Amino acid sequence: MRPSTKALIAAGTGIAAGIAGLALTALPAGADDDPVLPAIDAEQLVASALEARPPAFAGVAEVQNELGLPSVPGTPIDAELLDFDAVRVFHDGEESARVQVERQSSELTFVKTPDEAWAYDSQENTVQHVTWDEADLAAAREHAGGSAAGEMTNGLADPSQAATEIIERLRPTSDIVVDGTARVAGRAAYELVLTPKPAEKTLLREVTVAIDEETRVPLRFDVFANGSSDPVLSLGFVEFEVGAQDADLFEFTPPEGAEVETTEAGDLAGAAGERAGAESGAEGTEPGTEQGLTTVGDGWDTVVIGAAPADAPGAPAGALPEGSAESGQDLDGLLGQIGEPVSGEFGSGTHVPFAVGGVIIADDGRIAAGAVPQQVLVDALGTE
Amino acid sequence: MTTGGPMATGPMTLPEGTVPPEVLPARRRAPFGRLLRAEVRWIFRRPRTLVVLALLAALPVITGVAVDLSLDGPGASAPVGPGAAGAGGEAPIFVTMATSAFVLPLGSLMTLLMLLLPLTVAMASGDALAGEQSTGALRGWLLAPVARGRLLVVKSVGVLVVALAASTLVVTSGLVTGLVLAGTDGLVSMSGTELSIGGVLWRLAIAIAWATVYLMAVGAVALAISASTEHPMVVVVSVLGGLIVSQVLLQFSALDWLHPYLLPSSLDSLVDLIRDPVSFDGLAEGAFRALCYLVIGLSLAYARLTTRDG
Numbered sequence: 196m197r198p199s200t201k202a203l204i205a206a207g208t209g210i211a212a213g214i215a216g217l218a219l220t221a222l223p224a225g226a227d228d229d230p231v232l233p234a235i236d237a238e239q240l241v242a243s244a245l246e247a248r249p250p251a252f253a254g255v256a257e258v259q260n261e262l263g264l265p266s267v268p269g270t271p272i273d274a275e276l277l278d279f280d281a282v283r284v285f286h287d288g289e290e291s292a293r294v295q296v297e298r299q300s301s302e303l304t305f306v307k308t309p310d311e312a313w314a315y316d317s318q319e320n321t322v323q324h325v326t327w328d329e330a331d332l333a334a335a336r337e338h339a340g341g342s343a344a345g346e347m348t349n350g351l352a353d354p355s356q357a358a359t360e361i362i363e364r365l366r367p368t369s370d371i372v373v374d375g376t377a378r379v380a381g382r383a384a385y386e387l388v389l390t391p392k393p394a395e396k397t398l399l400r401e402v403t404v405a406i407d408e409e410t411r412v413p414l415r416f417d418v419f420a421n422g423s424s425d426p427v428l429s430l431g432f433v434e435f436e437v438g439a440q441d442a443d444l445f446e447f448t449p450p451e452g453a454e455v456e457t458t459e460a461g462d463l464a465g466a467a468g469e470r471a472g473a474e475s476g477a478e479g480t481e482p483g484t485e486q487g488l489t490t491v492g493d494g495w496d497t498v499v500i501g502a503a504p505a506d507a508p509g510a511p512a513g514a515l516p517e518g519s520a521e522s523g524q525d526l527d528g529l530l531g532q533i534g535e536p537v538s539g540e541f542g543s544g545t546h547v548p549f550a551v552g553g554v555i556i557a558d559d560g561r562i563a564a565g566a567v568p569q570q571v572l573v574d575a576l577g578t579e
Numbered sequence: 580m581t582t583g584g585p586m587a588t589g590p591m592t593l594p595e596g597t598v599p600p601e602v603l604p605a606r607r608r609a610p611f612g613r614l615l616r617a618e619v620r621w622i623f624r625r626p627r628t629l630v631v632l633a634l635l636a637a638l639p640v641i642t643g644v645a646v647d648l649s650l651d652g653p654g655a656s657a658p659v660g661p662g663a664a665g666a667g668g669e670a671p672i673f674v675t676m677a678t679s680a681f682v683l684p685l686g687s688l689m690t691l692l693m694l695l696l697p698l699t700v701a702m703a704s705g706d707a708l709a710g711e712q713s714t715g716a717l718r719g720w721l722l723a724p725v726a727r728g729r730l731l732v733v734k735s736v737g738v739l740v741v742a743l744a745a746s747t748l749v750v751t752s753g754l755v756t757g758l759v760l761a762g763t764d765g766l767v768s769m770s771g772t773e774l775s776i777g778g779v780l781w782r783l784a785i786a787i788a789w790a791t792v793y794l795m796a797v798g799a800v801a802l803a804i805s806a807s808t809e810h811p812m813v814v815v816v817s818v819l820g821g822l823i824v825s826q827v828l829l830q831f832s833a834l835d836w837l838h839p840y841l842l843p844s845s846l847d848s849l850v851d852l853i854r855d856p857v858s859f860d861g862l863a864e865g866a867f868r869a870l871c872y873l874v875i876g877l878s879l880a881y882a883r884l885t886t887r888d889g
Contacts (some may be wrong), residue, residue, distance in 0.1 A: 198885050198886055199886050201885065202881070202882035202883070202885045202886045203882065205878050205881050205882045205885075206878050206879050206881075206882035206883075208878065209874050209875055209877065209878020209879065209881075209882075210875050210878065210879070212871075212874050212875075212878075213871040213872065213873075213874040213875035213878075214871070214875070216867065216868075216870070216871035216874070217839060217840045217868060217871045218839075218840075220839045220864055220867060220868055220871075221836070221839035221840065255858070255860070281858075283858060295770055295854065297851075297854065297858075299847065299850070300850055301769060302769040302770055302854055304769075304770040304771050313771075315770065315771035317769040317770070317771065322771065434860075441856075444856070447771065447772075448772075448773065449771065450765075450767040450771050450772070450773055451764060451765070451767070451773070452764075452765065453767075453771070
């Protein structure tokens with residue numbers, strides 16, 4: 196063989212192999228066929244999902260966020276809430292769980308055990324520690340939306356808990372059907388589809404939850420908006436493995452030098468309310484009734500109304516301390532750029548739309564948010 | 580051509596007269612081990628190699644001391660001041676645990692892997708073929724006699740040694756600086772768990788190995804360019820240019836589909852070593868991507884080297 200032929204073959208094979216390898220890493224995972232599963236009733240599926248206790252598992256979840264949330268400091272519109280790369284979830288099958296929210300160069304770690312919960316933020320190097328005893332626990336379980344500690348671990352980050360709660364809340368106002376099957380994280384799952392009843396004035400088209408056939412753990416949660424075929428929000432496991440977990444994972448000792456804040460579960464209701472408010476701003480699904488938040492309507496067209504924090508742009512200028520007046524004006528400018536002025540019975544304000552809903556920041560300092568058209572927000576502010 | 584070294588280069592020895600061909604027994608190959616030793620000795624005898632290695636060793640020390648001073652200075656009342664954390668929006672681990680013996684070596688390695696470490700490797704690759712070609716030293720290799728395939732292996736191993744030495748140096752320097760500044764305090768993962776010395780050491784060892792594979796991918800591409808030119812400067816410039824362009828392209832989310840094909844897109848995965856438990860998915864994907872680049876680079880270098888004259 197002539198050297199030039201040999202060289203051509205070597206170069207050709209090498210480049211082909213290398214590029215094929217690179218293309219392999221670019222391939223989206225899970226292009227398998229839908230599995231064939233025994234038929235199941237929607238009611239049965241929901242009930243079994245609600246009853247099922249998650250097994251011991253380790254999983255990795257990812258989020259795809261096309262909500263188009265603008266980030267406005269000082270308001271519940273906070274796009275950073277969903278700004279993470281991946282979430283790792285570990286569950287021991289009993290009461291303990293560990294959730295690690297991986298951000299680009301920091302991490303939020305939540306560890307929950309039967310009688311305490313820890314939250315560690317590596318960016319701030321702070322630890323929140325919540326303890327409770329039996330009496331607290333009983334009270335906390337009755338608390339709307341779960342205990343404060345539960346809120347910390349169950350919140351948006353853990354898809355199995357998030358989807359379960361959401362199904363429960365939407366049942367009265369939604370049509371729930373099982374629509375085929377899917378393969379999520381390599382596991383066979385039923386696709387549960389929730390569609391708003393026709394009377395609901397929402398911008399959402401449907402919400403699908405993929406529920407694992409074997410363990411009945413919700414594996415994926417997709418939100419679809421009117422007029423788009425791709426989900427605007429997708430949160431789901433990309434890896435899910437059932438199996439016993441290392442007990443060390445469910446222990447937490449605050450690192451030396453970290454700022455530790457310890458609270459009793461009872462005191463935390465307020466803090467949880469704040470957090471719930473932040474989440475409902477993004478999600479429009481949380482019927483938060485705590486801490487100055489009120490809701491108008493129920494189900495899909497719930498509108499959450501709250502008061503803006505004192506340093507928020509809508510607050511009366513006179514109430515602002517000297518230093519923050521300037522930043523308040525900057526924020527007004529920012530609001531003008533991302534939103535449109537709106538007025539109605541309630542007065543006037545700024546409407547900031549995003550993919551599945553909108554927020555009105557009224558000039559009197561109130562904020563209304565929901566997965567609804569602008570007019571519903573205006574009406575809600577007027578009726579409150 | 581690979582086995583025909585002596586015949587192909589025979590005529591050219593006459594004007595040079597360095598090794599009279601009749602002295603060599605026919606078809607005798609130069610011992611491989613000796614060639615490798617000679618190559619490595621040459622690399623570490625070049626002043627520029629030593630200078631850049633010294634620079635690489637000094638940078639983690641400078642980073643550690645500078646961060647230590649800035650933390651001790653205005654923020655003395657609050658050791659981990661929120662002001663400090665707020666200022667460095669892009670790299671919070673640097674601020675909160677920057678002087679720890681765990682974060683300093685990894686952080687330095689990540690920062691230097693952006694440009695300075697690839698520069699070192701590109702320089703070595705440029706010298707390996709293009710540099711020796713321009714000074715005529717490459718002919719000596721072919722006269723030894725060394726088949727061209729083996730020549731490429733020797734040169735690749737030389738680059739590998741540079742990559743390994745450079746990343747080990749950065750990590751070691753960072754580790755020592757961290758130990759001096761903070762002792763064994765602050766061996767904390769990003770998940771808030773305290774790590775044992777052993778836990779830190781195996782994580783750092785993985786970091787060195789991963790960085791070496793990454794740098795070898797850069798080196799393989801550089802060797803391919805090096806085999807096609809006589810100017811080592813061209814090698815360095817095109818490798819750095821390629822890396823900078825890739826890093827710019829990585830900034831655009833509209834080009835998401837392109838990102839898996841870009842070598843630097845896996846650099847962020849090194850952060851996963853600071854998490855506990857370590858998730859190896861990103862690192863494995865990055866290593867695989869680097870191996871793809873390695874195959875492409877080395878096959879191109881081989882093709883160019885075997886068809887090139889003299």
